[in-house]
Amino acid sequence: MARKTQGPEIERLIQLLARMPGLGPRSARKAALALLKRRADLLEPLSRAMSEAAERLRDCPVCGNLDTVAPCTICSDERRDRTMIVVVEEIGDLWALERAGVVNGLYHVLGGHLSPLDGIGPDQLAIPRLVERAVPPVTEVLLALNATVEGQSTAHYVREQIAASGVAVSVLQQGVPVGGELDYLDDGTLAAAIRSRRPL
Amino acid sequence: MWISRLVLTDFRNHARLELNLDRRPVVLAGANGAGKTNVLEAVSLLAAGQGLRRAAYPELIRRAGAGGWAVAATLETDAGPVEIGTGLDPSRPDAARGGRIVRINGEPQSGSGALAGLVEMAWLLPSMDGLFTGPAGDRRRFLDRLVLGFDAGHAMRAGQFERAMRQRNRLLEDGVRDAARFRGLEHVLAETGVALAAARVATVAGIVRMIEARHARTPDSPFPWAALALEGALEADLTAGRPAVDVEDRYLESLASGRERDRAAGRTLEGPHRSDLVVGHGPKGMPADASSTGEQKALLIGLVLAHAELLAERRSGAAPILLLDEIAAHLDVRRRAALFREIRLLGSQAWLTGTDPIAFEALLNDAQFIPVRDDGIGRQAVSPHPADDDLSI
Ligand SMILES: Nc1ncnc2c1ncn2[C@@H]1O[C@H](COP(=O)(O)OP(=O)(O)OP(=O)(O)O)[C@@H](O)[C@H]1O
Ligand SMILES: [Mg+2]
Ligand SMILES: [Zn+2]
Numbered sequence: 001m002a003r004k005t006q007g008p009e010i011e012r013l014i015q016l017l018a019r020m021p022g023l024g025p026r027s028a029r030k031a032a033l034a035l036l037k038r039r040a041d042l043l044e045p046l047s048r049a050m051s052e053a054a055e056r057l058r059d060c061p062v063c064g065n066l067d068t069v070a071p072c073t074i075c076s077d078e079r080r081d082r083t084m085i086v087v088v089e090e091i092g093d094l095w096a097l098e099r100a101g102v103v104n105g106l107y108h109v110l111g112g113h114l115s116p117l118d119g120i121g122p123d124q125l126a127i128p129r130l131v132e133r134a135v136p137p138v139t140e141v142l143l144a145l146n147a148t149v150e151g152q153s154t155a156h157y158v159r160e161q162i163a164a165s166g167v168a169v170s171v172l173q174q175g176v177p178v179g180g181e182l183d184y185l186d187d188g189t190l191a192a193a194i195r196s197r198r199p200l
Numbered sequence: 201m202w203i204s205r206l207v208l209t210d211f212r213n214h215a216r217l218e219l220n221l222d223r224r225p226v227v228l229a230g231a232n233g234a235g236k237t238n239v240l241e242a243v244s245l246l247a248a249g250q251g252l253r254r255a256a257y258p259e260l261i262r263r264a265g266a267g268g269w270a271v272a273a274t275l276e277t278d279a280g281p282v283e284i285g286t287g288l289d290p291s292r293p294d295a296a297r298g299g300r301i302v303r304i305n306g307e308p309q310s311g312s313g314a315l316a317g318l319v320e321m322a323w324l325l326p327s328m329d330g331l332f333t334g335p336a337g338d339r340r341r342f343l344d345r346l347v348l349g350f351d352a353g354h355a356m357r358a359g360q361f362e363r364a365m366r367q368r369n370r371l372l373e374d375g376v377r378d379a380a381r382f383r384g385l386e387h388v389l390a391e392t393g394v395a396l397a398a399a400r401v402a403t404v405a406g407i408v409r410m411i412e413a414r415h416a417r418t419p420d421s422p423f424p425w426a427a428l429a430l431e432g433a434l435e436a437d438l439t440a441g442r443p444a445v446d447v448e449d450r451y452l453e454s455l456a457s458g459r460e461r462d463r464a465a466g467r468t469l470e471g472p473h474r475s476d477l478v479v480g481h482g483p484k485g486m487p488a489d490a491s492s493t494g495e496q497k498a499l500l501i502g503l504v505l506a507h508a509e510l511l512a513e514r515r516s517g518a519a520p521i522l523l524l525d526e527i528a529a530h531l532d533v534r535r536r537a538a539l540f541r542e543i544r545l546l547g548s549q550a551w552l553t554g555t556d557p558i559a560f561e562a563l564l565n566d567a568q569f570i571p572v573r574d575d576g577i578g579r580q581a582v583s584p585h586p587a588d589d590d591l592s593i
Contacts, residue, residue, distance in 0.1 A: 117370050121376075122381070150367070152387070152388050156383060157381060157384035
C-alpha cells in the first residue's frame, strides 16, 4: 500500500476531478491544488455554484436541453423562430451551435444516435417526442447530426418518421467533414453548414 | 517521391535503425531473420492503412523494448520535404482505441487516412504469391490498395461501409423487423458502396489502359500483360455505363428485398465487400489461377508495375515507392534484369530485400546497398487471419 499523503476530503476531490473529460490524474492534482490555494476566490464560489446548479438542474421536457429552468431558456424565449427545429445528437452540439450564434429557431436533443451494435434503438432516443413536436407552427426540421455512419443513418430514420407530418426536413450540406462531429467544428464552419442546408 | 531519412525505434527486432538515403533504389541485404521485411513493414506504415503485414500495432513493439514503437521519416515530394512520424505509445490514454499515432510535419492527425493523399506506395510480398489462387478477400484488398493511390477517400469510405454493414448485421441478428431502421443504414450502404465500386471501376479502367500501353511498348516483356475483370453486381452495373444514382437505387432495393435471406445467412450477402478482381494471363488466354507459379509471379509484377506507372503518370512523373520483398529470389536472370530496367525507367525508390547481395549485382551503381543485421531478441507471433467480409485496407 502506498503511504497516505493527504486527508480523505482532498483525495476525494482529486479523484472526482480526474473523472472530468480532458483531466488525467496528474492534471486533476494540479487543478485540486489550484482550488485549495485559492479557497476564498475560487474553491468556495465554485462549490456554491456547483451545488446551486446541481439543485436546480432540469431536463427540458420539451427539447431535452439541460438548464436550471424548465422549459429551458431557449424553449421559453419568445423571440425565437418557432417554425424551425434544429435536431442534434447531444447537448454539446446544441451548445456549439448556440456559441456560433447561427440558429434562431428551437432545438431538439436526441440524446445520441441509433446504433444496433450498442443496443440503442429509437426507444432509447427522443425520437417519438420529436415526431410530436413536428407539427404546425413548425415548418422545417433541420437535422444537424454528425457526419458519421450512425449520424447519417439516424437522419434517414428520423426523416421517415416525420415524413407524414408534411413538415420540410433538411440536412447540413457542406462544411461538415465526413466522419465529423459537430462539437469539434469551429464557429465559421458551423455557420457555413447551417446556411448551406438542403432538403433531404 | 522518395525517403531521404528513416528512423526506427523499438520496431519489431530493431531497437534503433537510422538510414540516410538518396533517391536511388534501396537494397536491404542480410541473413534470414535479420529484419529486412521488418524494415519494409516500417516503411509501409508511412502510407495509410495497417501496414504490409496487417499486424495489430502492439505486435510491432520490440520484445524486451521499452514498450511502444516509432517510425520517423523524411519524405521528399514535389512540394518539398515532409516529416512523417507514426507509432504507438501505450502510455497515452487514447492508445486503447486501437489506432496509431500519425504526425505530418509535427501536426497530429486523427488517423492514418491523412497519409493517403500524401504517400504513394505499392508492395509485393512472398505471401502474395498465392493471390490468384487464394480467397477473393485477398484480391479485393489488393485492388482496394491500388485504388487508394487514386482516391485518398477510398479507405475511409470502406470503413464507413463496413461500419454500416456491421450495424445492419446486428439488426438482422437481433430479429428487428422495422423496415425504417434498416432503410437508414441501407442508405449509407448504398451511398458508400456505390462510391467504392465506382472507384474500383475507374482504377481498373486506368490500369487496363496502362497495361495496353506497356504491352504496345514492350510486346515481348517477361512480365505478361494481365487481363482484368471486376466481379460484383455494383461494379458490373457501373461498367455497363449505368448512372451511379440508378445503381444506388437498385442496390437499395436489393438490400431491402434481401433482408430475410441475409437474416438466414447471418450476414449481408450482396455488396462491394463480396467483389473479386478476376485476373487472366493475357498472352495465353488462361485464368491466372491456372498459370504456373512463375507465370503468376510475373503476372503480378506486371500488374504492380502498370499500377506504379499509372500513378507516376498521374503525378507528372513522380513514381510511387515500391516495396519488393524477396523479389529476386523468384526470378531468373532475364526477368531480374528486366525488373531492374523497369524500376530504373520508372525512377522509383524501390526497396528490395534479399539474403544475397549478388542477386542485385545488375543494380550495382544504381542502388544503395544496406546490410541489415539483427540486434536482438524474440520470435514473431502469427497475426490472426482477417474475416472474409473485412474491407479494411
Ligand atoms: N515484436 C518483435 N520484437 C522483437 N523481434 C521481433 C518482433 N517481431 C518480429 N521479430 C523478429 O524479427 C526477426 C526478423 O524478421 P524479418 O521478417 O524482418 O526477417 P527477414 O530479414 O525478412 O528474414 P527472411 O530473409 O527470412 O525473410 C524475426 O526473427 C522475428 O522473430
Ligand atoms: Mg523477409
Ligand atoms: Zn428546451
